[in-house]
Amino acid sequence: MAFIASPTLMRSSISWQNMVVCDNSCRDKFLFRNKDIYKGGRNLQNHSTVANVASPSHVIAPPPPPEKLPGTTGGKHHVAWTSVPQERWEGELLVQGHIPLWLKGTYIRNGPGMWNIGDYNFRHLFDGYATLVGLHFEDGQLTAGHRQIESQAYQAAKKNQKICYREFSEVPKAENFLAYVGELASLFSGSSLTDNANTGVVKLGDGRVVCLTETQKGSIVIDPETLETIGKFEYSDSLGGLIHSAHPIVTDKEFLTLIPDLVKPGYLVVRMEPGSNERNVIGRVDCRGGSSPGWVHSFPVTQHYVIVPEMPLRYCAQNLLRAEPTPLYKFQWHPESKAFMHVMCKTSGKIVASVEVPLFVTFHFINAYEEEDEDGRVTAVIADCCEHNSNTGILDKLRLQNLRSFNGKDVLPDAKVGRFRIPLDGSPYGTLEAALDPNEHGRGMDMCSINPNYLGMKYRYTYACGAQRPCNFPNTLTKIDLELKRAKNWYEEGAVPSEPFFVPRPGATEEDDGVVISIISEKNGEGYALVLDGSTFEEVARAKFPYGLPYGLHGCWVPKQ
Ligand SMILES: CC(=O)/C=C/C=C(C)/C=C/C1=C(C)CCCC1(C)C
Ligand SMILES: CC(/C=C/C=O)=C\C=C\C=O
Ligand SMILES: [Fe+2]
Numbered sequence: 001m002a003f004i005a006s007p008t009l010m011r012s013s014i015s016w017q018n019m020v021v022c023d024n025s026c027r028d029k030f031l032f033r034n035k036d037i038y039k040g041g042r043n044l045q046n047h048s049t050v051a052n053v054a055s056p057s058h059v060i061a062p063p064p065p066p067e068k069l070p071g072t073t074g075g076k077h078h079v080a081w082t083s084v085p086q087e088r089w090e091g092e093l094l095v096q097g098h099i100p101l102w103l104k105g106t107y108i109r110n111g112p113g114m115w116n117i118g119d120y121n122f123r124h125l126f127d128g129y130a131t132l133v134g135l136h137f138e139d140g141q142l143t144a145g146h147r148q149i150e151s152q153a154y155q156a157a158k159k160n161q162k163i164c165y166r167e168f169s170e171v172p173k174a175e176n177f178l179a180y181v182g183e184l185a186s187l188f189s190g191s192s193l194t195d196n197a198n199t200g201v202v203k204l205g206d207g208r209v210v211c212l213t214e215t216q217k218g219s220i221v222i223d224p225e226t227l228e229t230i231g232k233f234e235y236s237d238s239l240g241g242l243i244h245s246a247h248p249i250v251t252d253k254e255f256l257t258l259i260p261d262l263v264k265p266g267y268l269v270v271r272m273e274p275g276s277n278e279r280n281v282i283g284r285v286d287c288r289g290g291s292s293p294g295w296v297h298s299f300p301v302t303q304h305y306v307i308v309p310e311m312p313l314r315y316c317a318q319n320l321l322r323a324e325p326t327p328l329y330k331f332q333w334h335p336e337s338k339a340f341m342h343v344m345c346k347t348s349g350k351i352v353a354s355v356e357v358p359l360f361v362t363f364h365f366i367n368a369y370e371e372e373d374e375d376g377r378v379t380a381v382i383a384d385c386c387e388h389n390s391n392t393g394i395l396d397k398l399r400l401q402n403l404r405s406f407n408g409k410d411v412l413p414d415a416k417v418g419r420f421r422i423p424l425d426g427s428p429y430g431t432l433e434a435a436l437d438p439n440e441h442g443r444g445m446d447m448c449s450i451n452p453n454y455l456g457m458k459y460r461y462t463y464a465c466g467a468q469r470p471c472n473f474p475n476t477l478t479k480i481d482l483e484l485k486r487a488k489n490w491y492e493e494g495a496v497p498s499e500p501f502f503v504p505r506p507g508a509t510e511e512d513d514g515v516v517i518s519i520i521s522e523k524n525g526e527g528y529a530l531v532l533d534g535s536t537f538e539e540v541a542r543a544k545f546p547y548g549l550p551y552g553l554h555g556c557w558v559p560k561q
Contacts, residue, residue: 077404079548080473080496080521084113084131088227089546090145097541099140099531100515102505105559106224107135107517109498110211111552112198114148115400118161123325125398125551126168129154130198130211130220132227133519133552135529138560142543144529147227149211149220153196165194168214169325184321190242194218195232200554205252205274208233209558214246214297216259224558236277239270243315247298247364247554249306251455256282256306256346260293262315267293269306269344282306283349288356290314290337300368300383302456305352307368307383307422310340312359313392333392335359341422341430343381353381355422355430359390362418366448369458371421380423384435384482386446386464387418403473410470414438415445417462417480436485441466441478447499447553451511451534461512463500463534477518477530479537488537494523501555502534515540517555521548 113131115122122128130149135142148154156164163172166187174183186192197211197220204210209224210233219233241259248257255272257279265287270279285308287293294311301307316332339360343353368383388394393413396402402411417435438445444467450459460483465474468491477490477500490497497518504514514534520542521527527548531541 078406078494078496078521078523079525079527080551081115081125081400081403082548082550083115083128084146084148084550085547088145088147090134090143091546093142093144093529093543093545095140095142095541095543097531097539099137099142099541100505101140103137103503103515103531104139105137105503105557107137107501107503107555107557108201108209108222108224108227109133109135109501109519109552109555110149110198110201111498111550111554112196113146113550113552114154115550117157117163120162121400122167122170123399123401124169124329125400125403126198127170128198128550129157130196130213131550131552132201132211132222133549134224134227135517135519136225142529142541144543144545145227146549149197149222150229151195151197151218151220153194165196166192167194167196169329171323174323187321190215190217193242195220198553199246201556202248202250202255203556203558204250204255209556212246212248214243216242216244234277235279237279239268239279239281241268245296245299249299249301249455251452255279256301258296258299258308260296260315262292262317265291265293267296267308269308269349281349282346283344283351285310285342285344285351285354288338288340288354290334292316294339295331297363298365300365300385300456301346302368302370302381304346304370304378305368305381306344306346307365307381308342308344309360309362309365309383309385310342311361312337312339313361328392328395331392331395341383341420343422343424353422353424353426355428357420357422357430358432360385360418360432361388361390361392361394362386364446364448366417366462366464367450367455367457367459369456378424380421383420383422384462385418385420386415386448387432388413388415388446397472406472408470409472411472412444412467412469412474414443416443417445417482435482436480436487440485440487441480441489442468442471442476444469444471444474444476445478446474449500449502449516451502451504451514453504454511459511461534463502463516465497465499477516477532477537479512479516479534490532490537490539492520492522496521496551497530498552499554500532501557503557504534506559510535519549519552521551524548 112128114129133146153165193215195218197218199213211220221230245258259268267285269282272279292315362385364386366384370378371380416438419435422430448464466476466478480487500516500518512534516532528544
């Protein structure tokens with residue numbers, strides 16, 4: 001075995017003697033695949049293959065590759081769309097290149113990484129049970145781990161070997177009509193909704209780390225060191241509502257989010273202080289179109305305003321009740337209801353602008369800022385998003401069957417950096433245009449990040465996933481210069497990179513002085529953590545995982561004090 005002597009590696013060599021996970025053939029295969037890169041690790045509580053659960057200090061071998069595991073997809077699909085093979089793992093990775101010494105802390109990525117329960121396979125990317133990946137950086141070294149979030153939904157599914165709560169597209173089977181009536185009642189009370197917090201993760205100003213999704217009950221506190229599930233984040237106010245934006249705006253000073261009102265169509269804009277679990281209402285926006293609010297997966301803010309998007313892809317009461325997924329899941333496209341952008345003053349809750357804008361489809365706003373004239377008067381708000389050319393087809397493209405069946409055909413719909421200009425002079429209309437030629441990033445655009453110190457301010461750079469065509473999913477990392485209207489792209493054949501997450505260098509004065517972290521799932525079933533220089537967008541380091549990880553969505557940075 002090509003292990004280098006180090007305390008971690010000594011533990012690893014013990015691990016092979018204690019291995020209870022797989023037969024010799026897969027062990028040999030694993031050793032062969034990883035001997036140069038992987039340093040060591042702990043397989044903790046393998047849910048599907050380890051009979052005797054390992055105690056956290058007990059070191060056993062990494063799991064077999066996915067094709068050996070029951071309930072996984074037999075290794076036929078790209079590892080990005082293959083359920084994670086075990087519940088927990090942690091270990092040190094061998095770093096190729098140089099991780100900057102200033103990078104001290106933990107990058108945590110959340111996402112739906114387990115798409116089956118027993119033999120039942122989920123249908124949509126967004127249905128999977130939440131899988132966390134942690135990358136601890138210190139002194140140029142990297143320790144990694146992953147772990148499932150122990151939501152009620154996940155625990156119930158494991159226990160009963162079936163889906164027990166309503167996920168994004170999956171609905172538990174009603175055994176009979178009475179059960180169905182009970183289902184309807186429980187939908188209205190929210191008890192049947194999932195708490196599978198599989199979308200994002202944020203560090204609150206008080207240090208608590210919370211995983212989130214679109215349901216309010218899917219707010220789950222985790223330990224950033226161990227990725228352990230600590231418990232539900234209970235909102236202590238009585239604002240009610242069952243859903244909220246999956247992407248609150250979180251800074252050291254506040255937590256801002258939107259709560260859609262499905263009964264009297266509108267949105268509550270709410271704020272929570274660090275150290276508190278109580279949200280307070282800043283104000284309310286009434287919808288201007290349609291009989292239900294538009295989907296608000298995310299929203300942007302400027303220094304003084306909260307921007308509330310009203311997208312014509314609206315929540316749909318009938319679709320919420322359906323047992324089988326509809327083409328647009330819980331939503332419906334209402335072009336006749338038009339699209340609007342509302343601007344609310346953060347302190348007074350007053351609406352300072354509400355304009356009609358061209359139809360749009362977005363999951364993710366990138367940033368927003370206030371535009372000033374020569375005299376320093378604010379004349380407009382600029383809000384940027386990853387815009388899917390007002391085509392809802394992207395939701396269908398994220399079905400697992402589509403993601404798993406890439407055959408060389410270019411099927412990823414075009415997307416752009418959509419730039420809204422919202423005038424503050426009382427004009428009734430705003431504009432929406434591409435901020436740069438979308439060909440710069442291959443006409444793919446999603447999963448964006450910015451330098452967090454530029455939140456709500458005029459900014460120049462965004463990092464995102466773009467496209468090198470043909471493809472069926474964003475397959476590049478792109479650094480976009482919104483001033484020069486140029487993009488620089490990172491690409492490796494067959495790789496599926498996750499959201500490029502920007503971490504600024506402490507003390508930096510340049511906006512792009514920092515690193516970009518992404519996790520790559522490779523065509524050959526393997527995977528690695530990637531660190532790019534934020535300025536040059538060149539690779540500075542990579543570190544291979546013992547096995548490829550599934551795709552994940554959003555991350556956060558927890559600096560080490
Ligand atoms: C992963 C991601 O980006 C989105 C996840 C969305 C979810 C889990 C949405 C769940 C919902 C329900 C279970 C019922 C109510 C509507 C809605 C919020 C879409
Ligand atoms: C992964 C994704 C869209 C990719 C399209 O190009 C959207 C994810 C949304 C949820 O966080
Ligand atoms: Fe998202």
